[in-house]
Amino acid sequence: MAKQLGFYFDSSACVGCKTCQIACKDKNNLPLGVCWRRVFEYAGGSWVPQGDQWIPNNVFGYNLSLSCNHCENPLCVNACPTTALVKRADGVILINQDQCVGCRYCEWACPYGAPQFDEAKGVMTKCNFCEDLLAQGQNPACVDACPLRALDFGDIAELRAKHGNVSAVEPLPVATITQPHLVITPNRQAQPVGKGTGTILNLPEEL
Amino acid sequence: MNVREWALITFTILAQMSVGSFIVLGIVHYFTAKKSGEKQADELSDRALLAIGPVLALGMAASLLHLGNPINAYKAVTNLATSWLSREIFFGVLFAVAGAVFAVMQWKKIATFQIRNIVAWVAAAIGVALVFSMSMVYMMPTRPSWNLVTTPLSFFATTLLLGVFAMGAAFVANYWYVQSKNPGCASDQCVLLRDTLRWFATASIVLLGFQFVLLPLWIAQMAGTDAVSAAMLVGEFGIMFGLRLVLVFLGAGVLGIFLYRAASSPGQEKVMGTVAYVAFAFVLVGEVLGRFLFYATATHFGLQ
Numbered sequence: 001m002a003k004q005l006g007f008y009f010d011s012s013a014c015v016g017c018k019t020c021q022i023a024c025k026d027k028n029n030l031p032l033g034v035c036w037r038r039v040f041e042y043a044g045g046s047w048v049p050q051g052d053q054w055i056p057n058n059v060f061g062y063n064l065s066l067s068c069n070h071c072e073n074p075l076c077v078n079a080c081p082t083t084a085l086v087k088r089a090d091g092v093i094l095i096n097q098d099q100c101v102g103c104r105y106c107e108w109a110c111p112y113g114a115p116q117f118d119e120a121k122g123v124m125t126k127c128n129f130c131e132d133l134l135a136q137g138q139n140p141a142c143v144d145a146c147p148l149r150a151l152d153f154g155d156i157a158e159l160r161a162k163h164g165n166v167s168a169v170e171p172l173p174v175a176t177i178t179q180p181h182l183v184i185t186p187n188r189q190a191q192p193v194g195k196g197t198g199t200i201l202n203l204p205e206e207l
Numbered sequence: 208m209n210v211r212e213w214a215l216i217t218f219t220i221l222a223q224m225s226v227g228s229f230i231v232l233g234i235v236h237y238f239t240a241k242k243s244g245e246k247q248a249d250e251l252s253d254r255a256l257l258a259i260g261p262v263l264a265l266g267m268a269a270s271l272l273h274l275g276n277p278i279n280a281y282k283a284v285t286n287l288a289t290s291w292l293s294r295e296i297f298f299g300v301l302f303a304v305a306g307a308v309f310a311v312m313q314w315k316k317i318a319t320f321q322i323r324n325i326v327a328w329v330a331a332a333i334g335v336a337l338v339f340s341m342s343m344v345y346m347m348p349t350r351p352s353w354n355l356v357t358t359p360l361s362f363f364a365t366t367l368l369l370g371v372f373a374m375g376a377a378f379v380a381n382y383w384y385v386q387s388k389n390p391g392c393a394s395d396q397c398v399l400l401r402d403t404l405r406w407f408a409t410a411s412i413v414l415l416g417f418q419f420v421l422l423p424l425w426i427a428q429m430a431g432t433d434a435v436s437a438a439m440l441v442g443e444f445g446i447m448f449g450l451r452l453v454l455v456f457l458g459a460g461v462l463g464i465f466l467y468r469a470a471s472s473p474g475q476e477k478v479m480g481t482v483a484y485v486a487f488a489f490v491l492v493g494e495v496l497g498r499f500l501f502y503a504t505a506t507h508f509g510l511q
Contacts, residue, residue, distance in 0.1 A: 040510070066510070075347065075348075075349065077289075078289040078290065079289075079290055079291075079292065079347070080286055080290060080292075081282075081283040081284070081285070081286050081290045081292040081293040081296065082279065082282040082283050082285055082286060082293075083282075083285050083286045084282075098279075099279065099282055100275075100276060100279065101274050101275070101276055101277070101279040101280055101282060101283050102274050102275020102276035102277075102279070103273065103274055103275070103283065103292065104211075104275070105290075105292050105344075108347060108349065108350060108507075109347055109349060110349065110509075111348070111349045111507075111508055111509025111510065112509060112510050113509070113510040113511050117275060119275075121275075121276075122274075122275030122276040123275055123276050124275075171510065172509070172510070173349075173508060173509035173510070177348055177349075177509075207511075
């Protein structure tokens with residue numbers, strides 16, 4: 001079977017420092033409003049009064065670092081009218097900006113918000129797995145930047161053999177839609193997909 | 208909502224209106240030719256036919272405003288294998304070409320009536336494929352309020368409703384023009400116009416009934432899959448949704464009945480013409496509001 005690259009994310013180790021997000025932004029020189037890797041803070045629960053005290057009631061929170069998942073069933077590639085989006089032999093999905101018409105249809109199609117619009121250029125952009133670094137045998141910038149070693153990448157079959165098959169927890173969409181090449185070690189507080197009681201706490205300008 | 212969405216509203220409404228007009232015009236022309244001969248049928252509908260092209264062209268021009276990089280627009284037909292957007296553009300261009308070929312043949316009376324008829328049916332079939340492709344563009348799992356069977360059904364309802372009313376208005380305009388140029392031929396044309404508008408009025412009542420089945424079905428299906436969108440439609444956008452219902456009801460229903468009555472009584476041409484214009488305006492605004500709500504209430508499944 002051909003190699004398919006994917007990402008591994010250890011949600012139990014992530015502290016939400018967003019170093020991966022900034023490393024990606026820096027490495028790829030992304031403009032304002034474009035973030036190929038984003039750290040989502042998902043949390044919920046409440047505080048209830050007990051006597052003269054307030055005590056936490058089911059309070060929980062965890063982080064998810066997400067980029068493009070270079071999916072098995074990439075809805076973005078299927079939707080793109082210009083064939084600007086292509087899936088490479090190693091499974092990396094790239095966008096040819098010279099081909100892109102800027103219709104943003106891939107943005108509608110992707111349930112992960114991975115393709116993002118560059119207002120100045122009028123075209124779409126997305127995570128390219130740091131293809132230039134890969135070509136030099138180096139790691140993607142986000143993986144190397146993580147101070148908690150919560151990110152890794154590699155052949156998805158190997159990642160799954162090592163870390164299991166979880167590829168979605170709340171607030172991610174159910175994995176059957178696009179079959180993402182993502183392996184997650186869930187946080188101990190992680191909520192199952194579709195059963196979430198929390199909300200994404202990030203401010204809009206953080207994402 | 209921003210300018211880009213208005214570009215899509217303009218494009219989808221105008222393209223559907225042109226397809227609907229073409230189909231409605233074809234049906235009218237066919238039956239009129241059978242009843243009163245080719246010459247009278249041409250007199251009734253040829254000028255209306257020429258109005259369809261600019262409407263489609265305007266819609267397609269508006270669609271370019273939706274693009275971040277319009278220079279690459281010509282590349283947008285290269286993924287016919289999997290992209291409904293590619294197919295939509297492909298059928299849009301094909302419909303424009305087939306429609307233009309037919310319009311030129313009809314205007315210059317090139318080839319026989321039968322051959323022109325075949326070209327017209329081919330163009331109409333491409334138009335249907337265009338509206339279907341347009342609706343399939345919105346059938347995606349990540350947009351739950353769009354990914355419903357009511358999307359293609361409502362696109363076709365809009366196509367026919369706007370087709371009927373746009374052509375109603377166009378026939379009236381044509382009649383006044385014919386009468387001003389050549390009062391002698393106007394009486395036959397007047398009978399044909401009244402007959403046609405009576406049929407249009409009947410069709411509009413039927414289409415209105417269909418709309419009023421479709422809209423509750425949409426809300427019900429939407430509420431099942433995407434409660435946020437359904438809540439927006441009846442909450443935040445409730446007044447606009449109500450206005451949309453009232454306009455279509457008044458245009459297609461109440462004015463439809465008036466149109467039928469006016470068209471049934473000779474001598475009421477002035478009233479009939481005015482009713483046809485006003486009904487078209489009401490239905491058009493109602494459908495534009497409907498399409499606005501279609502975009503404005505859509506939510507994204509997953510992470511934005």
